[in-house]
Amino acid sequence: MAHKIGLVGLGRMGANMARRMKDCGHEVVVVHDLRKEVADELAAELACEAAPDLAAVTAAADVVFTVVTDDEAMRSIFADDALLKDAAGTVFVNCATISPAMHEEVAASCEAVGAKALEACMASSIPQARDGTLYLMVGGDEAVFRDLESLLKDLSKSLRYIGETGRAAQVKALVNMVMNINTAALAEGLGLGKALGLDLEVLCEVFSQTGANSRVLETDAGDMLVRDHDCYFSAAHAAKDSGIANALAVAAKVDVPLSKATEAQYRRLMDLGRGELDKSAVAELTFPGRLDDA
Amino acid sequence: MAHKIGLVGLGRMGANMARRMKDCGHEVVVVHDLRKEVADELAAELACEAAPDLAAVTAAADVVFTVVTDDEAMRSIFADDALLKDAAGTVFVNCATISPAMHEEVAASCEAVGAKALEACMASSIPQARDGTLYLMVGGDEAVFRDLESLLKDLSKSLRYIGETGRAAQVKALVNMVMNINTAALAEGLGLGKALGLDLEVLCEVFSQTGANSRVLETDAGDMLVRDHDCYFSAAHAAKDSGIANALAVAAKVDVPLSKATEAQYRRLMDLGRGELDKSAVAELTFPGRLDDA
Numbered sequence: 119m120a121h122k123i124g125l126v127g128l129g130r131m132g133a134n135m136a137r138r139m140k141d142c143g144h145e146v147v148v149v150h151d152l153r154k155e156v157a158d159e160l161a162a163e164l165a166c167e168a169a170p171d172l173a174a175v176t177a178a179a180d181v182v183f184t185v186v187t188d189d190e191a192m193r194s195i196f197a198d199d200a201l202l203k204d205a206a207g208t209v210f211v212n213c214a215t216i217s218p219a220m221h222e223e224v225a226a227s228c229e230a231v232g233a234k235a236l237e238a239c240m241a242s243s244i245p246q247a248r249d250g251t252l253y254l255m256v257g258g259d260e261a262v263f264r265d266l267e268s269l270l271k272d273l274s275k276s277l278r279y280i281g282e283t284g285r286a287a288q289v290k291a292l293v294n295m296v297m298n299i300n301t302a303a304l305a306e307g308l309g310l311g312k313a314l315g316l317d318l319e320v321l322c323e324v325f326s327q328t329g330a331n332s333r334v335l336e337t338d339a340g341d342m343l344v345r346d347h348d349c350y351f352s353a354a355h356a357a358k359d360s361g362i363a364n365a366l367a368v369a370a371k372v373d374v375p376l377s378k379a380t381e382a383q384y385r386r387l388m389d390l391g392r393g394e395l396d397k398s399a400v401a402e403l404t405f406p407g408r409l410d411d412a
Numbered sequence: 413m414a415h416k417i418g419l420v421g422l423g424r425m426g427a428n429m430a431r432r433m434k435d436c437g438h439e440v441v442v443v444h445d446l447r448k449e450v451a452d453e454l455a456a457e458l459a460c461e462a463a464p465d466l467a468a469v470t471a472a473a474d475v476v477f478t479v480v481t482d483d484e485a486m487r488s489i490f491a492d493d494a495l496l497k498d499a500a501g502t503v504f505v506n507c508a509t510i511s512p513a514m515h516e517e518v519a520a521s522c523e524a525v526g527a528k529a530l531e532a533c534m535a536s537s538i539p540q541a542r543d544g545t546l547y548l549m550v551g552g553d554e555a556v557f558r559d560l561e562s563l564l565k566d567l568s569k570s571l572r573y574i575g576e577t578g579r580a581a582q583v584k585a586l587v588n589m590v591m592n593i594n595t596a597a598l599a600e601g602l603g604l605g606k607a608l609g610l611d612l613e614v615l616c617e618v619f620s621q622t623g624a625n626s627r628v629l630e631t632d633a634g635d636m637l638v639r640d641h642d643c644y645f646s647a648a649h650a651a652k653d654s655g656i657a658n659a660l661a662v663a664a665k666v667d668v669p670l671s672k673a674t675e676a677q678y679r680r681l682m683d684l685g686r687g688e689l690d691k692s693a694v695a696e697l698t699f700p701g702r703l704d705d706a
Contacts, residue, residue, distance in 0.1 A: 241622040253622055276621060280614070288608050289618055292601045297623035299597035299670065306668040307590040310657065313664035314582050320574070324583055327570060328535040328547055329591035332626035363604065370607035372698055374600040375673040376593065383669065404666055 121269060124148040124179030126172065126195055127214065128156050130349075131240065132185035134247035135213070135273060140164050142250065142272040148178040172200035176208055181266065183238075185213045188358060189220040196224050198231075206232030209262060211270075213238050215294065215355070217362050218284035225258065225283040234262045237283060238270065239290035243350040251275040257286030288366065295363035295377050298356045301334045302380045302400050308342055309404025318343055342401035345408070347392075353400065354393035357384035415563060418442040418473030420466065420489055421508065422450050424643075425534065426479035428541035429507070429567060434458050436544065436566040442472040466494035470502055475560065477532075479507045482652055483514040490518050492525075500526030503556060505564075507532050509588065509649070511656050512578035519552065519577040528556045531577060532564065533584035537644040545569040551580030582660065589657035589671050592650045595628045596674045596694050602636050603698025612637055636695035639702070641686075647694065648687035651678035 123144055125136045128151040140146045150169040151157040161168035169175045172195055175182055182201065186192055192214060195201050201210065210228060212221060212235060221237045228235040236258040246252045254274040256263050263270075263279050270277050280286040307330065311321045322339050325331060341347060360381035367374040383400050384393075390409070392399055402408045417438055419430045422445040434440045444463040445451040455462035463469045466489055469476055476495065480486055486508060489495050495504065504522060506515060506529060515531045522529040530552040540546045548568040550557050557564075557573050564571050574580040601624065605615045616633050619625060635641060654675035661668040677694050678687075684703070686693055696702045 241618065253618075255618065278614075278618070285610070288605075288610060289615060292605050292610075292615060293618060293622045293624045295604070295624075296597050296601040296619060296626075299600070300594050300624070300626055303590050303593035303597065303670050306593070306661075306666070306671050307586045310589070310661050310664060310666045310668065311582075311586050313666045314660065316579070316582060316586075320572075321583060321586060324535065324547075324549065324572070324587060325590060328587045329627050329631065330587045330594070332590075332594055333623050337623065366608065367600075367604050370604060370700070372600070372604045372607045372700065374604065374698070375677065376597050376670050377600050379669040379673045404668070406664070406666065 120145055121181040122147045122179045124150070124169070124175040124182040125185070126150045126175055126182060126201070127185035127187075128153075128160050129185060129187075130244045131213065131247045132183070133160055134244060135183060135185065136160060136164060138248060138250045138273060139269070144269060144272065148175050150175050173203040176201050176203060176205050180207065181209045181211065181269070183211045183213055187214065189216045192216050192220050192224060196227050202227060202231050202233065208233045209266065210235045211238050211266065212236065213240055215239065215290055215359055215362070216287065217365065218287040218291070221257065221287045222284045234259060235283065236262055236266065237286045239286040241290060241293045247273075254278070255280045255286040255289055257281055258283045291359060291363045291366060294356070294359035295374075297334060298360045298384065298397065299376050299380045300332045301338055301356070301397055302383050304332065304334055304339060305342060305401035305404045308339065309401060309406070313406045338398040341396065341398040342405070345402075347395040347399040347402075349394060349396045351397050352394050353384050353387040353397050356397040356400075357381055357388055357393070360384060414439055415475040416441045416473045418444070418463070418469040418476040419479070420444045420469055420476060420495070421479040421481075421485075422447075422454050423479060423481075424538045425507070425541045426477070427454055428538060429477060429479065430454060430458060432542060432544045432567060433563070438563065438566070442469050444469050467497040470495050470497060470499050474501065475503045475505065475563070477505045477507055481508065483510050486510050486514050486518060490521050496521060496525050496527065502527045503560065504529045505532050505560065506530065507534055509533065509584055509653055509656070510581065511659065512581040512585070515551065515581045516578045528553060529577065530556055530560065531580045533580040535584060535587045540569075541567075548572070549574045549580040549583055551575055552577045585653060585657045585660060588650070588653035589668075591628060592654045592678065592691065593670050593674045594626045595632055595650070595691055596677050598626065598628055598633060599636060599695035599698045602633065603695060603700070607700045632692040635690065635692040636699075639696075641689040641693040641696075643688060643690045645691050646688050647678050647681040647691050650691040650694075651675055651682055651687070654678060
């Protein structure tokens with residue numbers, strides 16, 4: 119069955135997912151963003167409605183993707199007079215990186231009004247959203263997942279059902295926790311190498327061939343060397359995601375000193391007014407003299 | 413020209429390097445270790461001399477590989493009445509992971525008596541020493557390096573001249589610094605995943621396909637899951653190497669909070685009497701309940 123698709127939260131990820139679904143022939147009927155001009159622009163591009171409010175999204179669509187910033191934004195859009203108004207039968211696919219507990223709270227709210235919620239956690243970035251090559255991990259009712267599987271496949275190169283609501287967000291939190299630590303680690307290694315006067319191209323090559331190799335070495339080292347911090351995944355998001363993992367760790371009584379140090383580094387970047395730079399900007403804290411350029 | 417080769421420090425790495433050189437047809441004439449029975453056993457295996465003291469190593473060999481534990485051991489073997497006795501013309505190839513400053517000190521001591529020193533830093537582990545597939549980074553006089561290049565190639569799959577004395581040790585310190593952080597990060601992610609009740613095989617697979625991927629995920633994750641901490645690279649060595657990097661960072665005024673947290677984790681393992689376990693044992697600190705098994 120063809121779905122009427124809505125999208126809420128038209129940031130870098132959400133807007134590209136909308137474009138991708140349209141490219142694949144899906145019927146994107148409505149979009150919404152707090153920034154009205156952003157919604158109007160995308161609606162014009164996709165020839166669909168820019169909903170005046172959230173209830174209008176639910177009224178127009180039967181599958182609504184949400185890609186918002188954080189737990190607080192998530193709770194606000196799922197208010198009774200917002201997305202959940204007359205929402206019986208609607209399926210919400212929640213793609214933001216929020217806490218596992220918030221996914222559970224939203225799923226319960228949806229169930230109370232006869233709607234369904236899936237969490238679809240993305241471990242990828244903006245180009246992958248545009249190209250339909252996301253790494254998607256889904257939590258929630260498996261039957262609801264199977265109903266949407268072919269649609270979700272058009273967004274992803276890897277689609278995996280993880281388990282009940284909250285489980286995918288837990289996995290996602292751990293992915294970003296480890297990724298953020300590895301990124302901050304790389305920034306320390308390269309920053310110290312720079313301070314020692316080493317040839318950083320050689321250093322990166324040695325890292326790549328030894329136990330220091332990592333995915334973030336491939337994706338972030340070059341940007342750290344040349345200070346190209348155009349944002350794919352912001353330092354503020356990194357701080358938020360490491361914070362989600364660290365809160366899980368506190369609740370589970372697991373000691374995570376590296377992840378705490380990593381969150382502190384990203385919060386320091388935010389305090390310095392650089393939270394909207396890419397996560398690779400953590401190297402600004404470790405390369406000699408860079409903070410003096412502010 | 414065929415070299416007469418000596419080896420000092422017959423731990424896991426040194427003994428395997430001796431075996432490899434013998435396999436390749438090189439003339440290993442003398443070995444030495446503080447543990448006399450270890451030296452006697454390897455000498456019998458290789459049909460060479462077990463030197464009664466360090467001066468006897470220098471007397472018998474013209475190329476001496478040293479693979480000792482730390483800066484202190486390094487300074488003691490290079491005393492005037494030890495390896496440096498009648499050492500004019502001898503080339504010392506120093507393979508231990510020690511501080512860059514100690515490599516410089518030893519090189520100066522060698523020069524004072526007419527001997528030569530190369531640092532040959534290994535970014536690999538025990539099987540690679542045995543198979544001659546080490547990742548070797550060499551610092552020191554380039555002409556001395558070229559003289560020994562074909563011999564060193566028999567020990568390595570990748571051989572790279574890095575620069576003046578101390579430079580290779582700096583690169584090595586940074587490699588191990590980043591590797592150790594990534595290892596401790598993985599232990600946090602998997603330990604928290606375990607505490608949350610996630611399927612850790614799935615979690616590792618997701619890590620491998622996302623920004624959380626790393627070389628240590630390939631080498632250490634499986635061992636962390638099943639607590640197989642047979643030693644390839646000990647927790648005590650990890651603490652030492654992170655400590656070398658952290659001392660470089662202090663001197664260079666670079667802030668490395670993650671590396672400091674990592675050194676603290678490895679020192680905690682040592683304090684718990686587990687310093688001789690493999691570096692993967694850092695997961696003992698993060699998996700729920702493991703410390704209770706002591």
